[in-house]
Amino acid sequence: MRLRWTILAVSGLVLSLNGCSDSGDSARSELSVVSLNGEADASFRPLFSDLVNLGFDLVPSVDDYVVEDAVGVVIRNDPKDGVVSLQPRRPFGKVTLTRYTVAFASEENLPPHEGAMHLDIPTGQQLGAVVTIVPAVMKTREPLLSFLLAGGELVANATVTFYGFEDTSGEEVTVRAFLPVHFANWSD
Secondary structure: OHHHHHHHHHHHHHHHHHOOOOOOOOOOEEEEEEEEOOEOOOOOOOEEEEOOEOOOOOOOOOOOEOOOEEEEEEEEEEEOOOOOOOOOOOOOOEEEEEEEEEEEEOOOOOOOEEEEEEEEEEOOEEEEEEEEEEOHHHHOOOOHHHHHHHOOEEEEEEEEEEEEEEOOOOOEEEEEEEEEEEEEOOOO
16 A cells, blocks of 8 residues: 555656646746846836948948938847756757748838847857847838938837747747837937
8 A cells, every 4th residue: 555655646746747847738847038128127228229320421322321310239048947957959849930020010100020030049148149220221211211201200119029949849939128229310
């Protein structure tokens, strides 16, 4: 009888250890954005997006140009469950990010956009990349063109979402960050 209870107790312990992860068939990795636009905290430093650069003469002329706004991002990959021991170069040991989207919330209807990327982040580590927040073509169309011509500033909040998959399981992973963006024709 004592052997039976011992076997049941050990079986129960093994089953409970397997059930500690709430991920089940979902990803075993948890991503976090460590820094965005050079700032490492939850309220990332605003991006000041210049609508046009006036070139060397600082007056509207043929040397004017429009620059897209790209920022650095650092993303960390940690195991979702501390009980599960994930190792780099082992099953479930990395996450691959393949694309990102940028959507804006503002008083104007700014179009969203997406970009491709390839970033392999081993578990327990963080890696950096550069992503485009405001494509140059966006500054040459409405509604930003009106702000360029009339002056003024438009404040928006960008939601940057990164998409990818977990190695071995193929489960989708996402992580999101928010970045204030101030559009204006800043003085050159």
